Amino acid sequence: xxxxxxxxxxxxxxxxxxxxxxxxxxxxxxxxxxxxxxxxxxxxxxxxxxxxxxxxxxxxxxxxxxxxxxxxxxxxxxxxxxxxxxxxxxxxxxxxxxxxxxxxxxxxxxxxxxxxxxxxxxxxxxxxxxxxxxxxxxxxxxxxxxxxxxxxxxxxxx
Amino acid sequence: xxxxxxxxxxxxxxxxxxxxxxxxxxxxxxxxxxxxxxxxxxxxxxxxxxxxxxxxxxxxxxxxxxxxxxxxxxxxxxxxxxxxxxxxxxxxxxxxxxxxxxxxxxxxxxxxxxxxxxxxxxxxxxxxxxxxxxxxxxxxxxxxxxxxxxxxxxxxxxxxxxxxxxxxxxxxxxxxxxxxxxxxxxxxxxxxxxxxxxxxxxxxxxxxxxxxxxxxxxxxxxxxxxxxxxxxxxxxxxxxxxxxxxxxxxxxxxxxxxxxxxxxxxxxxxxxxxxxxxxxxxxxxxxxxxxxxxxxxxxxxxxxxxxxxxxxxxxxxxxxxxxxxxxxxxxxxxxxxxxxxxxxxxxxxxxxxxxxxxxxxxxxxxxxxxxxxx
Numbered sequence: 001x002x003x004x005x006x007x008x009x010x011x012x013x014x015x016x017x018x019x020x021x022x023x024x025x026x027x028x029x030x031x032x033x034x035x036x037x038x039x040x041x042x043x044x045x046x047x048x049x050x051x052x053x054x055x056x057x058x059x060x061x062x063x064x065x066x067x068x069x070x071x072x073x074x075x076x077x078x079x080x081x082x083x084x085x086x087x088x089x090x091x092x093x094x095x096x097x098x099x100x101x102x103x104x105x106x107x108x109x110x111x112x113x114x115x116x117x118x119x120x121x122x123x124x125x126x127x128x129x130x131x132x133x134x135x136x137x138x139x140x141x142x143x144x145x146x147x148x149x150x151x152x153x154x155x156x157x158x
Numbered sequence: 159x160x161x162x163x164x165x166x167x168x169x170x171x172x173x174x175x176x177x178x179x180x181x182x183x184x185x186x187x188x189x190x191x192x193x194x195x196x197x198x199x200x201x202x203x204x205x206x207x208x209x210x211x212x213x214x215x216x217x218x219x220x221x222x223x224x225x226x227x228x229x230x231x232x233x234x235x236x237x238x239x240x241x242x243x244x245x246x247x248x249x250x251x252x253x254x255x256x257x258x259x260x261x262x263x264x265x266x267x268x269x270x271x272x273x274x275x276x277x278x279x280x281x282x283x284x285x286x287x288x289x290x291x292x293x294x295x296x297x298x299x300x301x302x303x304x305x306x307x308x309x310x311x312x313x314x315x316x317x318x319x320x321x322x323x324x325x326x327x328x329x330x331x332x333x334x335x336x337x338x339x340x341x342x343x344x345x346x347x348x349x350x351x352x353x354x355x356x357x358x359x360x361x362x363x364x365x366x367x368x369x370x371x372x373x374x375x376x377x378x379x380x381x382x383x384x385x386x387x388x389x390x391x392x393x394x395x396x397x398x399x400x401x402x403x404x405x406x407x408x409x410x411x412x413x414x415x416x417x418x419x420x421x422x423x424x425x426x427x428x429x430x431x432x433x434x435x436x437x438x439x440x441x442x443x444x445x446x447x448x449x450x451x452x453x454x455x456x457x458x459x460x461x462x463x464x465x466x467x468x469x470x471x472x473x474x475x476x477x478x479x480x481x482x483x484x485x486x487x488x489x490x491x492x493x494x495x496x497x498x499x500x501x502x503x504x505x506x507x508x509x510x511x512x513x514x515x516x517x518x519x520x521x522x523x524x525x526x527x528x529x530x531x532x
Binding site (some may be wrong): 131 | 253352488491495500502504
């Protein structure tokens with residue numbers, strides 16, 4: 001299961017995504033559970049998520065606004081980055097191994113191809129480069145940690 | 159009179175210095191230099207260099223009857239014990255997982271042995287006898303213990319140059335292979351991505367693999383039984399997971415000890431009268447031919463496979479089909495990574511490389527069978 005903490009309009013929502021099948025997910029937002037079917041999964045190079053939230057005033061007095069559900073629709077795509085390999089929002093381990101070094105920390109801006117980590121696979125040190133330019137939002141592994149194929153190494157914030 | 163006798167006895171060493179032995183001491187220093195300064199297979203070249211140096215000192219007692227180097231040679235080279243012990247360690251270190259995940263890579267391992275047979279023919283043309291030519295060809299297996307094993311049986315007098323050629327060229331894999339790989343492939347081919355396909359290989363498969371391969375290869379190529387048997391014994395110990403101590407000992411203590419003994423004993427065969435011949439030069443040249451042909455055949459065959467697979471196979475991994483495990487696979491990964499930093503061929507290359515390891519052993523057995531060795 002993967003837990004996302006989303007900040008939307010100054011409020012925080014906990015979104016738990018549990019993969020049931022390759023394209024079926026159980027998504028819990030706060031206390032509510034949804035079964036979500038993934039119909040498409042594509043990388044849009046210049047994707048801009050336009051917030052289509054109801055006005056903050058409308059959502060302010062309810063603890064379960066409809067907005068998070070909208071956010072959830074995008075969530076499975078993030079969850080699948082692990083299995084699907086490189087995506088624009090995260091960098092996944094290309095093969096199993098052990099993370100030896102991390103060259104970035106949350107908040108760093110990286111260029112495409114810039115060294116992010118060194119992965120020891122089959123006793124070879126492999127430089128893992130950033131798949132795109134952007135800002136690192138989260139480093140998901142620690143040096144010395146074993147990773148499987150597809151495990152997220154870093155997440156991009158923008 | 160008594161004085162000059164004493165002087166003669168004391169000067170015995172100096173009096174026995176020959177030009178040949180001086181040249182061989184120079185050769186020993188070159189080997190030591192390659193190992194220590196250039197870091198070319200130092201684990202082998204340092205003991206070989208030391209053995210060569212010690213064997214060429216005047217009247218070296220180490221080579222006399224019951225001398226240490228002679229004892230080591232009789233103990234483990236003449237009867238093939240040392241290369242076989244090393245093979246247990248190699249088996250314990252080899253992960254056949256990537257090969258089991260992608261069994262068609264076995265074809266690349268076979269292609270990577272092509273240099274053996276071409277070099278054998280070239281050596282015959284140059285006037286070497288059949289057993290000698292086969293021993294020189296085996297340098298193309300790019301596998302030290304296999305080379306020692308085969309030439310030890312067929313042409314023990316060439317053991318020194320063949321071993322030195324095999325190990326020196328093996329350490330040159332990162333220098334020799336990339337130009338060949340780049341010359342034979344287009345940039346688009348080098349950029350073919352081969353995503354890692356994670357197929358779980360069950361423990362049962364991993365355990366059955368060494369047993370099945372031993373029975374299969376041993377039945378088809380009986381001459382390969384000692385090599386494949388020891389390689390697979392090491393692998394069985396590793397994969398079974400129940401004899402951790404034996405696995406550790408085979409791949410560390412035993413392999414290290416034997417490597418020292420093996421290197422010294424091989425070095426001791428490099429005495430001037432045997433080594434300083436035109437044939438040594440021919441062997442060194444033929445060895446590099448064998449090496450290059452292996453790489454060329456591997457890459458070309460991988461290109462062919464790529465055609466059949468509809469462009470799914472990166473021809474670079476063909477270069478890992480020669481043995482030299484795991485260095486060749488690393489070189490493939492490095493060249494692919496230079497072209498496209500998001501392409502990771504390592505696991506596929508390791509598969510081809512492990513196949514090459516088995517294939518070179520089989521090729522060694524086939525050679526021995528062809529030569530009717532016993």
